[in-house]
Amino acid sequence: MxxxxxxxxxxxxxxxxxxxxxxxxxxxxxxxxxxxxxxxxxxxxxxxxxxxxxxxxxxxxxxxxxxxxxxxxxxxxxxxxxxxxxxxxxxxxxxxxxxxxxxxxxxxxxxxxxxxxxxxxxxxxxxxxxxxxxxxxxxxxxxxxxxxxxxxxxxxxxxxxxxxxxxxxxxxxxxMCGSELNIEYIGKPAHAMAAPWDGVNAMDAVTILHTAVGLLRQQIMPSDRIRGVILSTGEQSAVIPERARARYCVRSASLARYRVLKQKFVNCLEAAALATGCELRTSWLPAYWDxxxxxxxxxxxxxxxxxxxxxxxxxxxxxxxxxxxxxxxxxxxxxxxxxxxxxxxxxxxxxxxxxxxxxxxxxxxxxxxxxxxxxxxxxxxxxxxxxxxxxxxxxxxxxxxxxxxxxxxxxxxx
Ligand SMILES: [Zn+2]
Ligand SMILES: [Zn+2]
CATH class of the missing domain: 3.40.630.10 (Zn peptidases)
Known part of the structure; x- marks a missing residue:
């Protein structure tokens, strides 16, 4: 037929x-x-x-x-x-x-x-x-x-x-090819006025991340996207924040380009942990490819x-x-x-x-x-x-x- x-x-x-x-x-x-x-x-x-x-x-x-x-x-x-x-x-x-x-x-x-x-x-x-x-x-x-x-x-x-x-x-x-991840920085609480030098500040880590990504945007391609929200830091001004959580998504025009952008983003994540002394925990969702x-x-x-x-x-x-x-x-x-x-x-x-x-x-x-x-x-x-x-x-x-x-x-x- x-x-x-x-x-x-x-x-x-x-x-x-x-x-x-x-x-x-x-x-x-x-x-x-x-x-x-x-x-x-x-x-x-x-x-x-x-x-x-x-x-x-x-x-x-x-x-x-x-x-x-x-x-x-x-x-x-x-x-x-x-x-x-x-x-x-x-x-x-x-x-x-x-x-x-x-x-x-x-x-x-x-x-x-x-x-x-x-x-x-x-x-x-x-x-x-x-x-x-x-x-x-x-x-x-x-x-x-x-x-x-x-x-x-x-x-x-x-x-x-x-x-x-x-x-x-x-x-x-x-x-676009992209994924989303949950981020947590874990530091060490301390009295923010009496002994701040004893603390490891998780809020600082997430602040560095957000700033580093903002600066990174100057050097990424027009088709790249990195967006994120800070979910929580601390609640008491007199305590060095022990934990900070954020959620970000990273997207690019192709899987090959996504690999490059993801590495740049991971560098920002790790830089924030290194600068503050925090532990970094991430959980990535499976990437949706282009x-x-x-x-x-x-x-x-x-x-x-x-x-x-x-x-x-x-x-x-x-x-x-x-x-x-x-x-x-x-x-x-x-x-x-x-x-x-x-x-x-x-x-x-x-x-x-x-x-x-x-x-x-x-x-x-x-x-x-x-x-x-x-x-x-x-x-x-x-x-x-x-x-x-x-x-x-x-x-x-x-x-x-x-x-x-x-x-x-x-x-x-x-
Ligand atoms: Zn939909
Ligand atoms: Zn749909």
């Missing part, structure tokens, strides 16, 4: 299931759950995928709210390629689905169901996997899944992310979005590529592991961008749902091309193989 017929089957299957998709979308939106607590989302998504014939592994990769849903189920006869799709569904504290992950899950679900229908009717020798990927908002769910081997031996991974119309449709979206878009996948994605939603407008490829977003996502890490994309698509949210209450409201509208379903159809179509078109699959793999991924081998940037 030719690719156009397969896409028609997929599109029709998604249209037929639109009522269920809308119900799931709103149910996710009305029940926002924080990272690693997405039990409702996990249940309704896996129940539907199972009812539609997928082989569903709940609580996959030792993460209670992750899943892996495969079509066709338990078919050892499949020797062809496997395409995969990521579904995010975690929300934000107090402001609900302000990042629109209900739409990401809906688009991914639509894509998985559409591709499965075409695999079945078209008797395709290939598989589609829908991954439930929890805890994007700070928990690094996909990083745990990568470490558990989730993405091994797959031909591609696809997902989309909504943005407000202050932003743009961007199939080649690029993000997105390395696979161009052939992105090219086809643009083609199919324009086919499924004539209101979608894209700028030139060059403009899309060089318009770097300053957010970070654990989908970036996935793009280092296999050929992947993370296109952003605009929903109508004139009053607020992502992570605002206004965007939460926009993520529930019928118009956002319509645009989301169009992304799902496009992802299904790209996945089907990867499964049935050997030349295209080879092109996708060749671009991935040509990338310099050496920075990813450095444990310092993990």
């Amino acid at each position: 030719d690719i156009k017929s397969l896409q028609a089957i997929s599109d029709a299957a998604i249209d037929e299931t639109n009522d269920a998709l809308r119900e799931i979308n709103l149910s996710l939106h009305n029940n926002p759950e924080l990272m690693y607590e997405e039990h409702h989302a996990h249940k309704i998504l896996t129940d539907l995928l199972e009812a539609r014939g997928f082989d569903v592994e709940r609580g996959a990769f030792d993460i209670p709210t992750a899943f892996k849903a495969t079509y066709p189920p338990r078919d050892g006869a499949v020797s062809g390629r496997t395409a995969s799709i990521n579904l995010e569904y975690d929300a934000l504290k107090d402001i609900g689905h302000a990042c629109g992950h209900n739409l990401i899950a809906t688009a991914g679900l639509a894509a998985a169901l559409g591709a499965a229908a075409a695999i079945k009717k078209g008797k395709i020798n290939g598989r589609i996997i829908a991954f439930g990927t929890p805890a994007e908002e700070g928990g690094g769910g996909k990083i745990k899944m990568i470490r558990a081997g989730a993405y091994k031996d797959l031909a591609c991974n696809l997902m989309v992310h909504p943005m407000s119309d202050r932003s743009h449709n961007n199939a080649y979206s690029s993000t 997105i390395r878009t696979n161009d052939p996948l992105a090219d086809r994605y643009v083609h199919h979005v324009q086919r499924t939603d004539e209101t979608s407008v894209f700028r030139s490829v060059l403009e899309q590529k060089y318009d770097r977003d300053c957010y970070s996502t654990d989908q970036g890490n996935v793009t280092y592991v296999l050929p992947s994309i993370h296109p952003t698509f605009v929903i109508h949210s004139p009053e607020g961008s992502v992570h605002t209450r206004e965007f939460t409201a926009a993520a529930a509208t019928d118009d956002a749902h319509r645009r989301t379903v169009a992304q799902g159809k496009a992802m299904a179509a790209v996945a089907l091309e990867v499964l049935v078109d050997d030349a295209f699959a080879a092109e996708v793999k060749a671009q991935y193989d040509a990338m310099d991924l050496s920075a990813a081998d450095d444990p310092f940037v993990q």
Whole structure:
């Protein structure tokens, strides 16, 4: 069966299931759950995928709210390629689905169901996997899944992310590589007037850190970011502060550049400890790497979005590529592991961008749902091309193989 017929089957299957998709979308939106607590989302998504014939592994990769849903189920006869799709569904504290992950899950679900229908009717020798990927908002769910081997031996991974119309449709979206850390300096208390020479001042250490980073900003690149807050120092003016705590984040345009910036920041951390005599304790969260878009996948994605939603407008490829977003996502890490994309698509949210209450409201509208379903159809179509078109699959793999991924081998940037 030719690719156009397969896409028609997929599109029709998604249209037929639109009522269920809308119900799931709103149910996710009305029940926002924080990272690693997405039990409702996990249940309704896996129940539907199972009812539609997928082989569903709940609580996959030792993460209670992750899943892996495969079509066709338990078919050892499949020797062809496997395409995969990521579904995010975690929300934000107090402001609900302000990042629109209900739409990401809906688009991914639509894509998985559409591709499965075409695999079945078209008797395709290939598989589609829908991954439930929890805890994007700070928990690094996909990083745990990568470490558990989730993405091994797959031909591609696809997902989309909504943005407000202050932003743009961007199939080649690029993000920052960064991490966050908790810092504690531990000194020694003393009477601040009677015997200050007996004390080791932890507040001084965090003051030196904040000052050193401020000066360092003169010598870093425009695309570098170091931001931080001092959480606590002391409470009594007559006591040399024993403990001081701070939280910082460090971000750069690429993993390779992040390695350089992180070392400069670590030097500031250690300099403050050395100057004051404090002990330094740090705990780094797993780094979210920058997105390395696979161009052939992105090219086809643009083609199919324009086919499924004539209101979608894209700028030139060059403009899309060089318009770097300053957010970070654990989908970036996935793009280092296999050929992947993370296109952003605009929903109508004139009053607020992502992570605002206004965007939460926009993520529930019928118009956002319509645009989301169009992304799902496009992802299904790209996945089907990867499964049935050997030349295209080879092109996708060749671009991935040509990338310099050496920075990813450095444990310092993990
Ligand atoms: Zn977010
Ligand atoms: Zn998000």
